[in-house]
Amino acid sequence: MSLTLTKNQISSIEREGERIKAYIKRFVSHLPNNARTTGSFAKWCGVSRSTAQRLLQMSKPSYNGFQVICGLPSPAGISRVIEKLADRNISEEGIMVITSANELLYSTLHSLTMSQNQLKNAFDTINKANDSGVDQGLSARKKLYELNQQLCKESIQLSVGVDCVTPNKHVSDYLSEVVIAYRQGVKFLNGSRSFVQSFVGNEKNYHLNQPTSIKRRELHDLVVDSTFQFLLEDLTSPSAVDCFTGHGLLGNSQVYNLSEANDFKTGGEITLGHIDRTSQTHPLTSKKQLDIHGIECHSPTQKMILISLLEKSLASKATARTGLYTSSQKAQEDLYTLEDNWNDRFYTDTPLLCFSPAEDSLAEKLKIPEVHDLIESALEANQLSKENSVGYCLVVDYPPWLSTYRIYFEYELN
Template identity: 25%
Template sequence: MGLNQQDRTELTRLGERIQKTFIAVRDALPDHAQTIGGFTKYLDYNRSNSQRFFSACKANSGLQVLVELPGIHALKQLLQKLSPMLSQSLMSQVNQVVTLFVQCIENNAKSHADLKRRILAPLHQIDDNNETTNHKAQLYKAAQALLKFSVEEIFCVYILRKNQNDPRYLQEVALISKSGINRQVGAVPFVQFYTHPHPEHFKGPIAITRTSTLQPNEFTLGVSKEYSSAGFLEAFSTYSPSNSGLVFDPLPSNNCYVTFVFNNPDEVVNPLHQNSPCSSTSLSIKNPAKKLTMLVLLEKQIDKCSTVNIGCYHSNQKVEEGKLKASDLWTERFPEFPELKITSLEERFAHSQLQPAQKDKLRYLLDVSGTRTDDFICYATEVDYPIWSSTYRIYFEHQ
């Protein structure tokens, strides 16, 4: 029998915690011991279990960490081998996560093998499938009433490819579209945030049309004329250099829509050029929203050396680009597990699950950025009632 979602959430969090601790152990050892063969020789430890230790370090999910781990007896042997090699504080963390893993097996399975079978089995639906969605809908309605502000749908697309002018970075092109923006009297103004450091001599967003061409080496921040309410660009009021926020006030109507286009050439580290363990894209839910659809198009050359992961986190968690991995945020992760799919871009997206309006916006971004779809893999996720004041982040962890 498989695990229910609550059990899988707890086990995922434990696996991410174990992975973070094991990575710290690996990095604390001499360079020659940071390979399977070196680890085996340096600790006089079984090679098969050494391989499982390194597989757990590289696993792309917390559940997969628990599947890859050596057995309980082998882990206890590892504790003995590591004890004279590590600092007291790190050794204390290792002892703690191994103890938690042993308790995890006792509470959830008959053995490690049984736990692995239960993890790999289909999700056991003992809870009402709609319960989580209902709770998130209640949060949406409460936040909407409290803030007097809501968004019907958020659709965003991120394109990550090598920067041809500066190989140290990836060029990130993004489209963020918000429809059904409803701001009541007394609510805060509409603000669109972005992560790039504030450019000098910035006066405001520019108008983008289908005939526009984004310059690869220039940071660009614009409002799409075709996919924004009339007068939205003119509603731009001011900007905040301290938090990179564009303020639009008053809005042109009570139920309006806007599409932003960003070109970011020098912020996301290129893992093929620099020693970067992780690239990521994210969207923070600043306003209560009913629906989130998020696409990430990743250049195939980068995808070949990457594993993909997705998580939902506190919005106030700072992420240092190119350094932070998904497992580092195990303390901030919400019990929200969006499904990540690979969607087809062939034949102009004829076979994808996107809505017609979403396909049009995706084509629009491809046109203004000069992007050929046959060079990319597309990852997609859909979330009903995304958690207000959270951040949905898709990671690409590089081998």
């Protein structure tokens, strides 16, 4: 019996764990209100506090698929819980979903011929190997990048997306959002496609206007009541402005024919932004307790960085997790949670860095000075101070072409 795991197995375990977690969340929703905490469930169901804790905790956003499989009671233990539920006040659907979760847990462990403890030990071994800092997939992704840029005659050296969110000061039930997309070393040769920058809302489809050219110093005093799109002149090659050709079919993307501009034959830069003062309902006062930030690899790209900036009251209630999907996957528009998308998610071990914008250290750590200007620009445009914000950062070298990296923020209410 092998106690090692392949990448395919890890990916499969993560997906199955997300499915199990979705079942557990549905099960908890069917419990009586007086049986949804560890102590109350243990007493109501007639099981130990340890079993109740291990079962209910796995419905929390902070646990990933692997942790769910390793942290749940054993299949035999969950079977005993199901037996106890037979004469309790719970719907048939509630019993059905916990039964489905247990069957999936059993089949996953059986296919691996591992116990939960053995699985945890195998994963701990992998984590220790990953701590060496070696990205096992980097070489393959680099080769794909080189082939894809030759194929489509376009490439981007650096892609940075900054998403800044804060409660709307004037409309308290909504969030104000500023998104800035920066591209450096942009090459679009003759015969290439158009350059496309999309802005996708969490709750609505945007219909964008032609971006207004502005300078960074204008952002702080910018008056925006609803939505506004802009091109940041300070970080954009001069010839980009005249390359604007319109919008995509759905109206939520801006299209530029950069192959006609000399700047973009050798490597230009372009920075586009979007402001929405009522981008989505406030997650702490509404039923939609989820916020999704994403960055798409629309062109072959050497390095991609996604930065999220949350106002502190939001960050204090949020659990941040990451996911990698194909760009055709539209989960963001429908506000599906991470585990709801288990079947469309690729395996990724890219770490999520948490940082303090007030310390101004991220740009120095990444050795990319433009990151400092982009963070400050987003904060200024959203009238949010560095001291009152928390930052999250995802960095990927040679991201898969036509993929989307996301940071999910799931909010828990008291």
